[in-house]
Amino acid sequence: MSSQEPIHVLSTLKTVTDSKRAQYAERGASIEIVSEKTFFGSFCTMTLGDLETVFATIMDNAFEAVGVAGRILIEGSKTEHALEILVRDNGTGVPPEVLSKLLRERITFGKPNGNGIGLTHAKEVLERAGGSIQIESSVGQGTT
Secondary structure, three states, X not given: OOOOOEEEHHHHHHHHHHHHHHHOHHHOOEXXXXXXXXXXXXXXXXXXXXXXXXXXXXXXXXXXXXXXXXXXXXXXXXXXXXXXXXXXXXXXXXXXXXXXXXXXXXXXXXXOOOOOHHHHHHHHHHXXXXXXXOOOEEOOOEEO
């Protein structure tokens, strides 16, 4: 088992964002970290691999939803005890009947080869580290 040392959130977020930008470059979609200063001095205690997997899973879902020329924005807000990271896309959105099941069941939506494991795994990893994940979506308007 890997050790859980403080991981710098911004550097990990930038590494994964750069990797996903390159991976999905041919699609023409953009991804941007908005206001990096929000993330300055933010650390979390989990394995680097787990944090990278969580970020990658969420970004993969966003890229798959936006299609060509879509846009993904990553922003953060900080309180004294928590960092909230928002990943917003202007993709197709998720219908309410699917949205209510996304983090409770291994369900996939809109991906021909999806298996429904990604988001439930991300939720489990975040909860083990004392965090959480929420999804808000409107059909035709995108997902956060």
